[in-house]
Amino acid sequence: MDDNAMIRKSLIKRIQWEALGMCCAGEAENGRQACEQIDRLRPDIVITDIKMPRADGFFAIRKARKSHPGLQFIVISGHDDFLYLKQSVQLQVLNYILKPIGTEELHETLRHAAEKIAQYREASSVQDTAHHYKALYHREKLENVFAQLLFSRMDHAAFKRLLQELSYPLDMPRCQVLLLNLPSDQTGDAPLSVELRREAEHAVERLCYPAKCLLLPVSRHVCAAVLNEPAEAELSPFLLSGVYDAVCRLAPELRGRLYLSCGGSMPVKSLFGAYYDALLQMLRRFLQDTGETRIFAPSEQTAAEQATGSFQSEFTVAFHLQMYEECKHILHRAMEKAVRQPETFVSALQRVMGTVNTCVTQQTGQPLFLRNAQELYLLQFASRKHFLQAVCGLLDSCKRSDATPDIGEQIVSYLYEHYTQPLTVQSLSELFHVNQIYLGQLIKKKTGRPFNALINSLRVDLAAQSMREHPDIPLKELAFSLGFVDAHYFTKVFKQHLGVTPSEYREKAKDRQ
Numbered sequence: 121m122d123d124n125a126m127i128r129k130s131l132i133k134r135i136q137w138e139a140l141g142m143c144c145a146g147e148a149e150n151g152r153q154a155c156e157q158i159d160r161l162r163p164d165i166v167i168t169d170i171k172m173p174r175a176d177g178f179f180a181i182r183k184a185r186k187s188h189p190g191l192q193f194i195v196i197s198g199h200d201d202f203l204y205l206k207q208s209v210q211l212q213v214l215n216y217i218l219k220p221i222g223t224e225e226l227h228e229t230l231r232h233a234a235e236k237i238a239q240y241r242e243a244s245s246v247q248d249t250a251h252h253y254k255a256l257y258h259r260e261k262l263e264n265v266f267a268q269l270l271f272s273r274m275d276h277a278a279f280k281r282l283l284q285e286l287s288y289p290l291d292m293p294r295c296q297v298l299l300l301n302l303p304s305d306q307t308g309d310a311p312l313s314v315e316l317r318r319e320a321e322h323a324v325e326r327l328c329y330p331a332k333c334l335l336l337p338v339s340r341h342v343c344a345a346v347l348n349e350p351a352e353a354e355l356s357p358f359l360l361s362g363v364y365d366a367v368c369r370l371a372p373e374l375r376g377r378l379y380l381s382c383g384g385s386m387p388v389k390s391l392f393g394a395y396y397d398a399l400l401q402m403l404r405r406f407l408q409d410t411g412e413t414r415i416f417a418p419s420e421q422t423a424a425e426q427a428t429g430s431f432q433s434e435f436t437v438a439f440h441l442q443m444y445e446e447c448k449h450i451l452h453r454a455m456e457k458a459v460r461q462p463e464t465f466v467s468a469l470q471r472v473m474g475t476v477n478t479c480v481t482q483q484t485g486q487p488l489f490l491r492n493a494q495e496l497y498l499l500q501f502a503s504r505k506h507f508l509q510a511v512c513g514l515l516d517s518c519k520r521s522d523a524t525p526d527i528g529e530q531i532v533s534y535l536y537e538h539y540t541q542p543l544t545v546q547s548l549s550e551l552f553h554v555n556q557i558y559l560g561q562l563i564k565k566k567t568g569r570p571f572n573a574l575i576n577s578l579r580v581d582l583a584a585q586s587m588r589e590h591p592d593i594p595l596k597e598l599a600f601s602l603g604f605v606d607a608h609y610f611t612k613v614f615k616q617h618l619g620v621t622p623s624e625y626r627e628k629a630k631d632r633q
Contacts, residue, residue, distance in 0.1 A: 165230065295346065297382075431450060
């Protein structure tokens with residue numbers, strides 16, 4: 121589909137149809153004509169330009185998706201425009217190829233399209249494929265909306281509008297959040313699969329009727345179950361035990377490894393508060409040494425000043441005097457005191473973590489965690505002991521450091537530590553108080569690669585390692601855990617770096633086992 125007849129003819133002539141096992145079913149000069157051809161010819165693949173008279177390529181993609189959900193679209197364009205690329209990702213376009221078109225890249229994309237079509241047809245023998253893919257796409261968009269609220273504190277009016285557009289209104293007045301936490305040293309950093317999350321949702325809804333539930337990943341170690349309820353009703357310990365048992369029956373390997381916490385019931389407009397309350401409850405698991413308690417529900421909390429005493433001033437002074445061994449002693453004393461006062465433990469832990477982060481940031485310019493992510497940072501650790509070991513290791517690193525690294529080194533070091541998080545140049549510029557353009561130049565100067573190339577390379581290497589160690593891990597879940605927000609983009613980046621698609625790489629990994 122292109123408004124230039126010469127380009128259409130040239131493209132048809134260049135493609136090795138027979139070698140690919142394909143044929144050209146038709147052509148069109150604009151989006152409206154293409155929609156008519158698609159309805160009449162029912163092709164499997166459409167190659168389209170974007171800018172055309174009467175109706176552009178995006179118009180054709182949107183309209184065709186409604187009646188032909190399995191259709192694979194490949195966009196060709198002479199515009200290296202971020203907005204076009206973003207729109208293509210949102211429409212789940214298979215690939216966005218810039219003109220002049222490379223024949224090999226086009227052929228490889230067509231082969232990939234053939235794989236997608238084969239997967240689509242195989243799935244149709246099991247269930248209604250159109251419904252299946254539409255549901256997957258809808259769920260991905262829904263989870264992204266909730267993630268935006270939890271991470272960026274989206275305005276409630278915008279959040280409510282987006283949910284209405286996705287036909288998922290929070291139409292009951294109250295909400296409550298359950299958190300499922302699997303620490304990193306126990307799970308190999310694999311998130312809960314989409315299938316398990318769906319089954320767990322149904323189990324929770326049966327137990328908490330008439331509430332409805334959405335279970336979504338918020339990090340590599342934490343999933344959040346958002347409950348929308350008709351009235352204020354705190355979940356009883358008995359009911360929470362039922363939820364825990366239901367999830368463990370669905371995945372028996374989680375029993376004895378999974379932690380569950382529950383926040384208080386709040387108005388829907390305070391959903392972030394309900395989520396944060398559940399995070400605070402989960403932090404109480406660091407009170408114990410052996411992990412014997414797996415479920416944490418709300419309890420009254422008081423101020424933490426008595427629990428932490430003069431920790432903040434003592435630690436800050438010792439840190440800036442470079443008395444790092446003394447910092448360790450101060451830290452351990454404060455945590456021992458906090459453990460003896462369970463009712464203030466969570467607040468005390470937050471104060472300790474905030475003080476450590478402030479000191480480290482002031483000296484190195486490199487925060488331990490992104491804004492609003494302190495609790496998620498803590499939940500990667502299996503126990504209080506592991507958390508303390510990590511902080512002491514950090515203090516040892518400060519002790520060994522002869523000089524404070526420059527800002528470029530700090531940024532690159534932070535990238536290497538946090539590349540699986542949804543980082544952007546904008547979020548890094550806010551974190552390090554550096555202009556976005558200058559930040560990009562610093563990264564390229566220090567590493568020899570632009571920001572996107574560097575972070576994608578690190579993610580692909582980790583993806584390959586994960587597939588070698590866990591060949592059965594779902595690719596979409598793997599992509600999400602590595603910071604990719606779109607599975608198609610993950611596939612494209614993976615192939616650019618390693619020359620094969622993730623599916624092909626995974627099959628080879630399975631063959632080697």
